[in-house]
Structures are given as structure tokens and as C-alpha cells.
Amino acid sequence: MPKTRYARASDGVSIAYQVIGDGPRDLVWVPGWISNVEAAWGEPTMARFFERLASFSRLILFDKRGTGLSDSVPDAELPSLETRTDDVRSVCDAIGSEQVTLLGVSEGAPMCLLFAATYPARTTAVILFGGYARRLQAPDYPWGTTMEQQQAFLEEIERDWGGPVGLDSRAPSKLRDARFRENWARYLRQGASPGAVLALTRMNAEIDVRPILSTIRVPTLVLHRSGDRVIPVGAGRYLAEGISNASFVELTGDDHLPWIGDTDAVLGEIEEFLTGVRSRPESNRVLATVLFTDIVGSTQRAAELGDAAWTDVLTAHHARVRDELARFGGREMRTTGDGFFALFDGPARAIRCALALVDALRLLGLEIRAGLHTGEVELAGDDVEGVAIHIGARIAGLAGTGEVLVSRTIKDLVVGSGLTFRDRGVYMLKGVPDQWQLFAAAIN
Template sequence: MSDFSLPETRYALSGDVSIAYQVMGSGPIDIIMVPGVFSHVEFMHELPGYTAFLRRLSRFARVVNFDKRGQGLSDRMPDAPSLEERMDDVRAIMDVIASQRAVLFGFSEGCPMSVLFAATYPDRVSHLILVGGFSRAADRMPDELWEARLEHMVKFFGSGDMVKTVIASHSNSAEVISKFAKLERLSCSPGAMRTLLVLNRQIDVTSILPTLQVPTLVLHRKTDAQVPVAFGRKLGEQIPGAKYIEYPDGDHCFWVCEVEAQHGDIQEFVTGHREVVSADLERVLVTVLFTDIVDSTGRAAEMGDQHWRRLLDEHDRLAREVVSRHRGDLVKKTGDGILATFDGPGRAVRCALAMSLRRPRDRSFLAIWAPYRRDRD
């Protein structure tokens, strides 16, 4: 994020509780980012893609992110906060920044709270955006499986284990797992997380959905491993006049994977138009690495579908691991190869050599790299 300083952390008083928040941008529209189950307003910027996502929204809006009470840099609490208390925190932040009306951007667990706020204070919400959300927490897992799942989550809290479901595409990246583990530890303690998860199990805003009178956009990714897409579809169906958009792939966390279409859909929903070309794009010089399994068609026919599928799975695992270790960005898989970018040709060449040396058994790779200039957020 060169030439871009991170926002200052400030505090708003919600009753006698201090709520940490940050403001990015100065657009005419306010967007309040309502976080998922845990957060840390400062360390979240260490996660790949998070700052860039907020920065993109800040081109047309004033973007506010915050830590719920008991989380991150906000005051710790002896008990988990109710949805009503979390609503008070949003209202306190809006009052401090003099926001009369705002777009609520609810993510995951933040969706039910956003729904409740929009139904309670419709005059203070211009638009409602729900990403990776659900209406009734107990529907996500039957009671007979819940206790075991709770114990597992608490036992491994702070280890980055949740990456497997929230950022599944990076589940083999040691760097991402390490950063996510630190985010968990900074957000709260395992005991506090247990208390919060038990309380969240009772969340149910199903009866409120038909009463919503705020323009609503529901976004969900079909391959969301944390909140299955069926819950997003149900959410969209139960809100009168809601616009539902489903993306074919991607992770639970909204700031990773393909985000360009999501940005356009959000901007169009809020402003009535989407940005096609921006004059203030940051120009960077990157190096492209393209790999390809030699004679893949012939080898697939020779090996048979099952054996070939195992080889491709091994190839994809290896590619994610090696690209991540060389600080690259895995842009996409091409079926029998990958496309990745690096901030310098040296890392791209070393990555290509590493992949060749560690290629799946008895298989060869072609690696082609070339520096080029592109525009990116």
C-alpha cells in the first residue's frame, strides 16, 4: 500500500464503553463496516487484500470499520454483548462522526446485527449490504454436532485453524495462517470467544426480515466454506425487494479472491453507477509467472481421469505453497497450470525454478515470466 497511510484509530463512547473505530475516505456516503465474529481494527490491515478493499470503497464513500465491544481495541467485557448492545455501538460511532444516515455493510455474524439495526432505525440506514450472512445461527449446525464443534473451535482458537473455512483458498499458506492466528489472539481470549459463540448460537432475526423497509443487497459466494450459500439464498428470499447476487467461487472473507465484480455491484447498488475506469489507479511494475504442464492432453489420456486428477490436485497444492513462499500473488489456476504475479523478476524466476525442482513425480513444467505494467488498486 505505497503512498497510502493507514487510518488513525479513534474511540467512541457507547454508554461507558469505549469502541475503537477508524475512518477512511471523505466521500459523501457513509459506509459502516459491521465485522464478523472477531476483529482488530489495526491488525486487520495486515491481512492481504483487506486494506485494498476498504480503500476501493473509500473512492466514493467515507468508510468506517470498528471493533465490537469486547473485541480488538474496544473495551473488554465480562460477558458477551447482545445484539442490542452491538446496535448501540454502531449508533454511538455514527453520532461521533456526525453521520445522520449510512450504508450498513454487514459481514457474516455482522449481518443479523445489521438487520436488527436497519429494522429498528430505518431512518438512519440508507442501504443494507449483507455479505456471507445468515438469519438464524442454529440452522447452520444441528444441536448434536454443535458441542463438539464449539470445543474444537475454542481448543484451536489462536492457531489460525479457521483459515480452513474462512479463507480456504489460502489454507496452505503458512504466512496467511500465521497472520490469521495472530488476529484471533489479538481479538479476544479463548474463553471470551466461547462465551460469544454460545450467545451467537441464539441469534435469530428471521421474523424481522419481512419487516425491513431499507434497500437491501445480499452477496454470497457459492463456494463459501464457512456459511453455506443456501443461507445467503434464504436471506435474500426473505427480505422484501432484496437484490441477491451469487458469485460462482471465492472464500468467506469478502476481501480475498475475485473482488472486482463485488466492488462494482456494491458501488452500483449504493450510487446508481459503477466505476469503469479510474484515473487515480496506482501504477505498479509486476512480473507475471505462467506455468503449464507439458503435453497435458496427451498425458491425461495416457494416465486416465482418476490418476490425472490426483496429479492436478498435487500440482495445485504445490503451486499455492511455492508461490506463497516466494511472496507472490496466485491470480488464478488454468486447469493444467497457474498464473501468478510478483513484485520483481528475481522472485518469479526463483519460484519457477523451485516448482521445476519440486514438480509432481515424472512431470515437467514450462515457466514463462515477463515484466509488465498494470493498473491495480
């Protein structure tokens, strides 16, 4: 993680910032809503996104005053757009940057536009992702939030702050990812207090920079996902139409956060806009065995035991699974309440681990099922992607109580391992082409 430093604003407030990379262009990341420059590196998807940006720029990250690691301010004195613009200038002065490209996300977009209008000589370009000119709807601006939606969101913050607030609209593709949900909730907690985020959200609702759009004279790239659930894509088109030197690129997907979803498309557009070329990200594809497990009848057991007792059972379950993963060299990728997804570099070890889990968890009064497949996956830090993962999950869904079900691929790879297999027939796996012959594994 880069070292956190502090710039002193004109009124004495300290603004936390980090610098990463040594590219020829200074790129200032202007966050939307709230941020924490150090907590960001704890979320692998965000860390990879920043590292890729830093591969072709000198990337500057900062926390707005009143958020993250910057000085806190009274809720009634949270900064206006003008003050936030001055804070960006203070950070640029602190690192000796005379000209910058601004990359604004969501609420960061109006701030970038005001900076470009106020300091055109210091702005080489502007990039906006999921941005807007006005937050609330108006008779002549249908793409904003209604007053009812705004009030509902404020009530959600008051009621649920500390949890993954707003995740359903900001990263719907990660809604069922327990690890990401936990990281998002932690990032929000470390980004702002409940009072501060309420005041900030109310203040952001008043933003309207439509009058300055025609004054922007620097090259501008507007990126927006077609299914964005926070800021409709029409808001992005409005920005591009109002800025004379703007290009608009509509991307597929419905995640509002740029570091989630098809990030290669986002990063490729940004890199090409800044450098004129689009490099291909390095691939880290390996052959691996995926293991999926879940507890059979978990919903019924939870209802019978009650919340407190079921939580104790899950704690014991998780501890036993992690012990067996460590014993057989498995790598935990995610947990989904009562299930695990793990990765192995050898199929025989993965099967033996699954069989050991069936026996070990039965001693706790739990029955599980498991599914395994070996195929090519792409490693990306703490995350993994690939069709093999979907195949493994589908196989697990077909396994019976206490059964370890594997693909034909695995059976053929472990010949001579001392494992035995019973043919379970041929199946169609949802969303996966072709027919798949599956086998129940056991130890000879």
C-alpha cells in the same frame, strides 16, 4: 493506518472506531465474529479491500464491545444484538453521521438487519455478505449449523486458539499461504481472548432474526458465494426472499471472507449498488522474474533430525536465503515451510541469486532446486498475481537436485550476461497451455 478513536456508549463502554475516506456516503463495516481495527491493516488483502471501499465512501470501522480495541466486558456480559446495535449508533453519533449504509459480513448481517429495522430513518441501505438470519439448523431452516458441527467448532477453539482457527472453511484458497495463516492467527489473537471468543460463539449460535425480515424497508443487497463453506448459499437466498426490497447476487468461489478470492467482483457489486457505477480497479502490471526454491528431500531430513533440530535447520536456511535475496535485489513474496517465492526486476540477477543459493545452502548440508520465469504480473500491495507465477512454480517442480531451471523466455532475455544454459528439453506444464522449452542455468 487511520487514527483509532473511541465513542462512548450509553452505558459508558468505549467503542473503538476508525474513519477512512471522504466519499459522499457513510458506509459502516459491521464485522463478523471478532475484529481488531488496527490489526486489520496488518493483513494486505484486508487493507486493500478497505481502501477500495473508502474510494467511494466514508468508511467507518469499529470493534464490537468485548473484542479488539473496544472495552473488554465479562464473558457472561457479552453484548446482545440489541446492545451491539446501540454501539453502532453511538459510533455514528460520535462522527456526526445521521444516515448510513450498513455492510455486514457473516454474523454482522443480523446486526445490520436489526439496526435497519430499529432505526429506519438512519439507514439508507443494507449490504450483506455471507450472512444469515439464523445460525443453527431448525426443522424449517436447513441452512444452519448442526449442534454437532457447533460443538466441534467450540472444541477446536478451546484446543487451538492462538493458531489459524477456522481458516480451512473461511479462506480455503489461502490454506497453504504461510504468511496469510500467520496473519490470520495474529488477527484472531488480537481480536478476542479464548474465553471471550467461546462465549461469543455460543451466543451467536442463538441468533435468529427471521421474524424481522419482513420489516426491512430499505434497499438491500445480498451477496453470497456459491461454495461458501461456513454459511451455505441457501442462507443468503433465504435472506433475499424474506426482505421485500432485496436483490440477490450469487458470486463464484468458496471463500467466506470477502477480502479473499475474487474481491473485484464483490467490490464491484457494492460500488454499483451504492453509486450506480462500477469503476475498474487500477492495474499495476509489471514485467518481473519469479523465483521458486525448495529443499530437496525435506520430509526425509526432518524425520531423521527430529522437530527441534529441523526447526534450527529451517531457521538457518531462511536467514541465508534472505541474505542472498537482499544481495541480489530480490523481494520475498512468501515462504512455504521449506521453500521461497521471490520477485526480481531483472532475470540475470534472479538467476545469479538462485545459483548463489545452491552453493550457499550446500554449505549448510542442504540441497535445493529452483525454477524461474519472466512474465507479466500484477502487484497488489504485498501480494502478486499472474500466470507467470504458476509457470515459475511448475518449472521449479521439474528441476533436479541442485539445479536452476529456467524458461526459454529468460534464456532469450539474458543474452550477453555471462550465463550459460543447457537444453533440458520440452515439457507440458500442468494447467499451462502450450509446450515449454526449459534450460538449466550456470555461470560461464
